[in-house]
Amino acid sequence: MDIKRLLHHILVSNAGPTAYLTPFHEMPLTDQPFLDPVLYRNGMARYAGHVQVVTTEFEGVSRGVTVTAACSVSDNPPSVLVCLNGSNANNAVFGKSGVFALNSLAAHHQPLAMAFAGLSGVPLGERFLLGDWVRLVTGAPVLADAVVGFDCRLTDIKQVSTHFVMFGEVKAIHFGPEAPSLIYLDRGFHTL
């Protein structure tokens, strides 16, 4: 529930001033049905995101996915979150390994980003050949020349509609060479 809906609940629905004590999920939905997903995606197209590849390895098989839905959660303890599509069976390996690395990409990594998004026809088994990878603490593959790589232990997973949100505690950080960042905006790649 957003703040507008909360205020509507308190001010308009006669819920009274103690309504803020009611857990959000128990409040009646007095609003319209869901916003049109196409409209939402058009809005998100104007939201710039740093392109990253989240990686893991389990029983000798490496998995990487290009993402923009990832961010910092806290610096104490250092932690991040990543949202992954739950309908892609290949993503289940993240829950099994219990570790992941979040690799922030530089401008020259666009072919890597395309490959790990499945957009350039590179087979799953050949994608990791496009970069050099190092291991830090958890054993998840960290891109050697990433702008920065966060090596994480999985601490929690929450299922939220179509996606699962992975929370990770950062166990080590890898600083690659400084370079312009790869950004996704207006449905295309940009450099910052």
Ligand SMILES: Cc1cc2nc3c(=O)[nH]c(=O)nc-3n(C[C@H](O)[C@H](O)[C@H](O)COP(=O)(O)O)c2cc1C
């Ligand atoms: C710029 C960009 C950002 C993306 N962000 C996400 C994301 O945050 N979460 C996600 O699950 N998929 C995201 N995707 C889609 C996945 O990269 C893609 O569906 C997946 O890697 C393809 O599946 P495959 O690896 O099984 O071929 C993004 C794709 C692109 C090009």
